[in-house]
Structure formats: C-alpha cells, structure tokens
Amino acid sequence: MITVRGLTKDFRAVRAVDDLDFTVEPGSVTGFLGPNGAGKSTTMRMVLGLDRPTSGTALVLGRPYADLRAPLCQVGALLDANAMHPGRSGRGHLRTLALSNGISAARVEAVIEQVGLGQAAGRRVKAYSLGMRQRLGIAAALLGDPAVLLFDEPVNGLDLDGVRWIRALLRGFADEGRTVLVSSHLMSEMQVVADRLVIVGRGRLVADATTQEVLLGLGGQRVRVGTTAAAVLAAALRGRAATVEQVGPDELDVTGLAAREVGDVALAVGAPVHHLAPVEHSLEQAFLRLTGDDVEYHGTVPADPDHTTRTPEGANR
Numbered sequence: 001m002i003t004v005r006g007l008t009k010d011f012r013a014v015r016a017v018d019d020l021d022f023t024v025e026p027g028s029v030t031g032f033l034g035p036n037g038a039g040k041s042t043t044m045r046m047v048l049g050l051d052r053p054t055s056g057t058a059l060v061l062g063r064p065y066a067d068l069r070a071p072l073c074q075v076g077a078l079l080d081a082n083a084m085h086p087g088r089s090g091r092g093h094l095r096t097l098a099l100s101n102g103i104s105a106a107r108v109e110a111v112i113e114q115v116g117l118g119q120a121a122g123r124r125v126k127a128y129s130l131g132m133r134q135r136l137g138i139a140a141a142l143l144g145d146p147a148v149l150l151f152d153e154p155v156n157g158l159d160l161d162g163v164r165w166i167r168a169l170l171r172g173f174a175d176e177g178r179t180v181l182v183s184s185h186l187m188s189e190m191q192v193v194a195d196r197l198v199i200v201g202r203g204r205l206v207a208d209a210t211t212q213e214v215l216l217g218l219g220g221q222r223v224r225v226g227t228t229a230a231a232v233l234a235a236a237l238r239g240r241a242a243t244v245e246q247v248g249p250d251e252l253d254v255t256g257l258a259a260r261e262v263g264d265v266a267l268a269v270g271a272p273v274h275h276l277a278p279v280e281h282s283l284e285q286a287f288l289r290l291t292g293d294d295v296e297y298h299g300t301v302p303a304d305p306d307h308t309t310r311t312p313e314g315a316n317r
C-alpha cells in the first residue's frame with residue numbers, strides 16, 4: 001500500500017505538488033494520470049525517497065521509504081529507463097543491483113526470462129532499443145519480488161507489442177495482490193489498464209475514483225434527449241432537480257436522472273422524444289473536463305467538436 005497525506009513539494013517558486021492525499025491499495029492497478037508538468041514524477045520520487053517533501057508524508061507499506069529494511073524487496077520502481085550504465089550488459093546491470101541487495105544470481109536469470117530479454121542479456125545496454133531498456137528497467141524493479149510497484153510512464157516510446165506486454169504484466173501483478181501505481185499522461189492507455197485513477201493537475205488532486213466512475217463523470221451520468229419541445233421538457237426536468245443543458249436546437253443533456261426517468265418526465269409533459277440515450281464519455285473527455293484549467297502548458301488545438309457537452313459539475317473540487 002502507498003499512503004500519501006498532505007504531500008507538498010516546492011521547487012523555489014514552483015509548487016510542483018500541492019497538498020496531495022491519496023491511497024494506493026493492493027490488488028488493483030492504479031493509474032496516476034495528469035497532463036505534462038502535473039507533478040506525477042515528483043510525487044513518485046517522493047514516495048521513493050528521492051525527493052524530500054516540503055511538507056506532508058508519503059509512506060510505503062506504512063513507512064517512509066528510507067525506513068524500509070530491504071527496499072528492493074519491498075518496492076520496485078521504473079522511473080527512467082535510460083538511467084543505466086551504457087557500457088554494462090543487461091545481465092551485468094541486474095547482477096550489480098542484486099549483489100548490493102543480497103539477491104541471488106538465479107533470481108537475476110529468472111527476471112531476465114520473465115521480461116523476455118534472454119537473447120539480449122549479454123549485450124551492452126547502449127545497444128538496446130528503448131523497448132529493451134524498458135524491459136531491463138522492469139526486470140530491475142522485479143528483482144526483489146516486491147509487493148509494491150511504481151512505473152513512471154512505462155509505455156512511452158513502446159510499439160504495440162511492448163504496450164500490450166506491459167498491460168498484461170501490470171494486470172498480472174495486480175491479480176497477484178501487489179500494489180501497482182502507474183503514471184501516464186495517456187488517457188486512452190489508462191482507460192484500458194487502470195482499475196482506479198488518481199488524477200492530478202498542477203500538483204493538486206483532481207479526482208480519486210474508479211475508472212468507471214471517472215468515465216461516468218464522477219457519478220453524474222448524462223442522458224441526451226432529442227425533442228422538439230426542449231423548453232417545456234427542460235423546465236419539467238429542472239423541476240425534478242436535474243441539471244439540464246441545451247446542446248442543440250432540439251437537444252438536451254440531462255444530469256441527475258436516469259434515461260428511463262427522463263423518458264417518464266417527457267411523457268408526463270407531452271414532449272415528443274426523438275432519441276434518448278446515456279452519453280458514454282471516453283476517459284479522454286472526462287480527463288479534459290477534469291483537468292482543463294490545470295494544464296501547465298496549453299498548446300493551440302482545433303476547436304473541440306464536443307465542447308457543447310462539457311459542464312463543470314462533474315469536477316470534484
């Protein structure tokens with residue numbers, strides 16, 4: 001388990017992490033999601049004792065990382081796949097780590113096989129592709145067979161095979177009961193792999209919920225209804241405490257009532273219904289709604305065709 005409480009980190013004038021609170025439980029994959037510069041890496045570094053918090057705590061298995069007796073056997077981490085001695089072989093890199101942590105050479109061979117580097121283990125790291133480095137970094141994280149695993153952007157730069165392999169690996173670790181925290185700025189990736197999401201923007205917690213809850217707008221299921229009596233229906237729905245947004249001349253988005261209830265209200269006020277369906281949001285849309293104001297660096301993007309469906313009420317602030 002990873003427990004983060006009131007975690008804050010300032011780099012001079014920059015508040016990289018701002019009073020974060022969240023818990024990562026064993027047995028599921030928790031996605032740590034946020035735009036570039038949101039503070040994900042800094043948070044992970046503090047969990048791993050590599051950066052000192054300005055205030056607050058980050059505990060692994062109930063202790064600060066520095067107090068763990070055999071850290072490599074309790075926590076495995078992949079932070080930067082390029083942080084390896086380029087002149088060493090993959091096997092040499094793992095043996096050095098193993099030696100300094102009392103881990104056997106047999107275990108080194110086992111993790112080499114587990115990550116599929118058998119053929120390449122004798123080659124120097126500088127000849128490795130990014131995908132091979134990621135595999136080697138993951139082998140290092142697995143060396144001590146730890147209960148807690150942290151991966152910072154593990155699919156960056158990987159081809160589809162590599163991405164699928166990582167997905168299966170993360171799922172397997174969670175199913176074994178390990179605690180798995182995996183950061184990414186790729187919403188589509190997290191939608192596939194994460195059971196829970198901790199979403200940050202500008203260092204602050206934006207959402208902490210199951211992936212399903214985030215997809216449903218953090219509990220606010222939305223129903224889109226097409227009717228030529230939009231004004232009448234909107235007034236009736238508001239009378240039932242629903243939130244209603246006109247998204248087209250003959251179209252309303254309704255939050256706070258199920259599709260069936262919206263249909264019943266329409267029938268009661270005699271509003272003809274042309275279509276009626278729950279709106280499925282992709283995680284990408286939910287993410288943009290949640291972090292829209294918290295992106296550190298905005299680029300210029302084409303107009304969002306779905307902009308009309310955005311409302312602020314899904315945000316958990």
Ligand SMILES: Nc1ncnc2c1ncn2[C@@H]1O[C@H](COP(=O)(O)OP(=O)(O)OP(=O)(O)O)[C@@H](O)[C@H]1O
Binds near residue numbers: 014035036041042043
């Ligand atoms: N060592 C440092 N010195 C000064 N500022 C830093 C340092 N490390 C991070 N920052 C700043 O802290 C903020 C958070 O950065 P961080 O790398 O933690 O974000 P991130 O969510 O991991 O981003 P990315 O997805 O781009 O990796 C940024 O504004 C960054 O510029």
